[in-house]
Amino acid sequence: MSDQRGDGGAPGRRSGGEGGRGDGRRGERQRPPARERSARHRSEQRPSERARRTDAPRLAAYTAMREVADGAYANLALPKLLREKGIRGRDAGFATELVYGATRLSGLYDAIIALAAGRPVDKIDSNVLDTLRLGAHQLLGMRVPTHAAVDETVALARQVNGAGAAGFVNAVLRRISEREPDEWVDLVSEGVSGPVERLALRTSHPLWIAKALRAALIGHGTAQPDAVEGSLTALLESDNAPAKVSLAARPGLASVDELVDAGADRSGLSPVGATLPEGDPGAIAAVREGRAAVQDEGSQLLVLALTAADVEGDATAHERWLDLCAGPGGKAGLLAALAIQRRIPFVANEISEHRADLVWQTLAAARAEARERDVSLKVRHGDGRDLGEVEPAGFSRVLIDAPCTGLGALRRRPEARWRRTAGDVAALAGLQRELLASGIDATAPGGLVGYATCSPHLNETRFVVTDALRNRDDVELVDARPLFVDPSGQQLPGLGDGPFVQLWPHLHGTDAMFFALLRKR
Incomplete structure (x- = not known):
């Protein structure tokens, strides 16, 4: 659920608002000169405010940031904290924006913090640095009034980092508040050579990722080499924008109409999809019961494509479908529902025992339907190779959703861009090739193999x-x-020069899913 929660975007001009938080969106407002702002900020600081403890959403955001620093995933750690603290509604949205935005944009914010602090960030205590990132995101990327962003973050620092650190945080954030976001971007970009290097810094992407995505745009036929910079800018900026909450109605178990009746909007991309403009997907009965699921529209489309193509030869005699790398079960859930509708046996394979258990749970509604229709549905624990x-x-049909770097889903996984390295691509290459070879071997003559990754990297x-x-x-x-x-x-536009399909967040609003369809001779 939390993979697709709204969260922070790239820095832009802030707009004011009442209260200490704002609604997490960027806008425009007139700001007084820097000197006047600093004087007003000092006059507004009362001793009682300086001594108070921070509010629950900011404390939850800081706690989640520290868990992420220790190796946790934001989409798992933060919702757990919010449930434990009883934080809901706008406060939950505010905390989510803080964590996702500050984490995604930490590369840019660290450069700004280093200038404002007059020291490299590796000389700043990591706990204090996370506090500064949260404050920087409020000042540069959210609709939080300057005085509230500084005062509340200083209160947080005093509570979690100590009084001495609070003074340092106050000084750095006041310095950051004296410039507009665009001014800071220009300032930290001075001396950075090359358009891709500057763009990577401005959009807070590791340089190797920006270069790999540029090569992918050209290699997949999405952009021409002499006009790729505009496409790359749009793609990197889309990685910093909130991903919509997409739902998939599993055919035979739920319908799109049911999701629409529950408050979702019908998808313009996927025949089985809907998008939820607000609220908790778990509040929808079909999602809660496993008859529908939160699933990116790109993932839905590639499953539908595999099942829509015609099989030939021996594969037509006894259809049987396989999801070779099924964990945690999103694509398997849609594929199984379609197989049951056609009364076709289905097997979901997963190498991890824990993830195989997740697949079993995800397929609960499908398993009940399969028993009702007397259709074989199995979850297998084993090595797909x-x-x-x-x-x-x-x-007759095999889906290989291969393990990959996940560079196509950076907007949903804020910490991923900082954890992945170029070496991960090479490390996964052998596994991906072995899985594809095994999937082809397991396919009947005339049958189809769908190879998919949530990464557009050419080497994957x-x-x-x-x-x-x-x-x-x-x-x-x-x-x-x-x-x-x-x-x-109607065929979707912008899929590349074929025969492969490459989806993009900046063109299709989906994760950057890759799909290749192969037929066994």
Whole structure:
């Protein structure tokens, strides 16, 4: 659920508002000169305010930031804290924006903090640095009035970092408040050479990711080399924008109409999708009961594409479907529902025992429907690289949602860009190739293999598939683009030069999902 919560965007001009938080969105307001703002800020600081403890949302945000620093995932740690503290509604949204925005934009904020503090951030205590990042995001990326952003963050620092640190935080944030966001961006960009380097800093992306995404835009046929900078800017900025809450109605178990009746809006991309403008998806009965699920529209579309293509030859005689890397079960849930509708046996395979358990739980509603219709549905715990030997030529459709760097879902996972390294791409390459080879081996002649990643990186997408084609002559590529259609049946635009499909957040509003369709000869 929390993967798709609203959260912080890239720095922009702030707009004022009543109270200490604002609504987390950016806007425009007239600001007095810096000297006047500083004087007014000092006059507004009363001793009773300086001594008070911080509010619950800011404290929860700081606690989540420290857990993320220790290796936790924001989308798991923060909701747990919010539930434990009873923080709901706008306060929960405010805390979520704080954590997601401050984490995503920490690369840019660290450069600004270093200038304002007059020292490198590696010389600042990590606990204090997280407090400063939260304050910087309120000042530079949210609609929080300057005095409230500074006063509340200083109160937080006094509570969690100590009185001495609170004075330091006060001085740094006051210095940050003296400039507009665009002024700070220009200032920290001085001396940075190269357009990609400056763009990476401004949008708070590691340089290796910005370069890899630039190569992917060109390599997938989305942008021409002489006009790629505009596309790259739009893509990197989309990584810092809130991702909408997308829902998938699992056919035969729920309908889009049911989701719409519960307050969602019908998707313009996916025939089984809807988007939730606000509120908790778990409050919708179909989601709570597993008949529908929170799922990116790109993930929905690639499952629908695999099931819409025609199988041929031996595969038509006894259809049988497989999800080779099923954990934690999102795509398996949609694929299983479609298989049950057609009375086709379905197998979900997962190497991790814990994730296999999650798949089993996710498929609870589908399993009940399968029993009712007398359709075989199994969850298998095993290594997908061996399945081609265990089930030789036994499946008519195989989905391989391969483990990847997740560079296509950076907007949903705020800490991912800072944890991944270029070395992770090479480390995953062998696994991806082995899984694809095993999936092809497990496919019946005339059957289909769908290879998918939530990353557009060329070394995880095109190069993996072309290597498979180079090493064997029993498989051929199928143009997948005509299978990606909206609810009206029209092919989606901007899918690349084919036969692969590459979706993009800045073009389609989805995660940057890659999909290749192969047919066993």
